[in-house]
Amino acid sequence: MNSNFRVGILGATGVVGQRFIQLLEAHPQFEVTSLAASDRSAGKAYSEACAWRLPGEMPECVRKIIVQTPAPPLDCDFVFSSLPGDIAGQAEESFARAGCPVISNSSSHRMDMDVPLLIPEVNAEHLELLDSQRAARGYERGYIVTNPNCSTIVIAMALAPLHRDFGVASCVATTMQAVSGAGYPGVPSLDIADNVLPFIGGEEEKIESETVKILGRVSDGRIVDADTKVSAQCNRVNVIDGHLAAIRVKLSQAASLDQVRESLRSFTALPQELKLHSAPDRPIIVRDEVDRPQPRLDRDAGEGMSVTVGRIAPDNVLDYRFVALGHNTIRGAAGAAILNAELLVARGYLGQNRLR
C-alpha cells in the first residue's frame, strides 16, 4: 500500500468506526495504525473486541491491532473521531493539545466558534478558522475539524448551490432518518418495526444551528452565520441506511424551476477540482423519476458520497420543494470525515503536522 499518513480511529468498534475501517482499507493516502474504544474493548485485538456488522469480512489489516482507550499518544499522525458526544469533547481536546489533529464526527465541538464545521464542497474557506483556533487554544500542531450531523450534511449540500446562486431566505426540512443513525444496537426493534418515531433527541436543534454556520462566511477569523431561517422536524423510520429529507425553500432572488434544477444538477466544487480521492464526480445527482430518491435505490450513489435530489417542484407556500437523500454513515459520517482529511492534506494542514 502506498500509504503516507498513519491514522488512528477513536470509537473504532461502533457503526461509524467500522465504516471508517471499511472505507480506509484501500485508501491511497491513509493507513490505519491505531484503534481506540471504551474500556470494554481496550486491551483486546480488534477482531475480538468488534462484532463486525458491515457486509463482507473485517479487513485483515486491522484484525490484530490492539484496541486502546481514546487518550494520547497513539501511534498515528492524526485521528478520526467517532466517539459518543458526551465522551468526545474532552478526548478530542486532549489529542489536539498533544499535537495530534482531530477530524471528528461527533457533535461536541461542531458549534465552537473556532472550529470549522466542514463540508469540502460547501465551505472549504472555513479552514481559515484553524489559525485562530490554534492561537486561542494554544495548540501547537494539533487542531479540531468537525463534519456536520448526518442529516445536516444532506440538507446543507442540497441548499448550497441554491444559496450561492439565489440566496436561501428560509428552509423547512422534514427528515426520515435510518436506524443506523442511532449507532449499535440503537433503537429497539419493537419500537421501530411497523412504526415511525417522530422524535430524535437534539437532532432538530442540530440541523437548525449547524446549517446556518455551514452556509455562513468567514469574517475577521470567525463565522458569520448565513441569514437563512431553518426549521426542522425529524423522524426515525424503519430503514437501515440512508437519511431522506423533504425540503421546502424560499429564495432571496426569483428563479425559474429550470434555473433551480440546473443550479443543483451542475453543482461541483473544490473537491472535484482537486480530484480528491473520496470526492464524487457529482456531489448532487438530480433524478427526474417521480418516485426517486429512495433510500434502498439511491443511498450508494457516488459510492455513498453523492446526495440525490428529486421531486423538484414549485411550492404553494414557499418557492420550491424537493426531496434529498444521503448515506448517513458514508456522506453523513465516515466518508465526510475522510474527505475532510483529504482536503486538509491538499491544503497543507496535515503535512505540516506529521509526527514522523
Ligand code: NAP
Ligand atoms: P456506536 O455504534 O454506539 O459506537 C460508539 C463507539 O464509541 C464504540 O466504538 C464504543 O466502543 C465507543 N465508546 C462508547 N463509550 C465509550 C467510552 N466511555 N469511552 C471510549 N469509547 C467509548 O455509535 P456510532 O453510531 O458509531 O456514532 C459515533 C459518533 O458518531 C456519535 O457521536 C454520533 O453522534 C456520531 N455520528 C453517527 C452517525 C451515524 O449515522 N451512526 C452519523 C454522524 C455522526 P465500545 O464498542 O468499546 O463500547
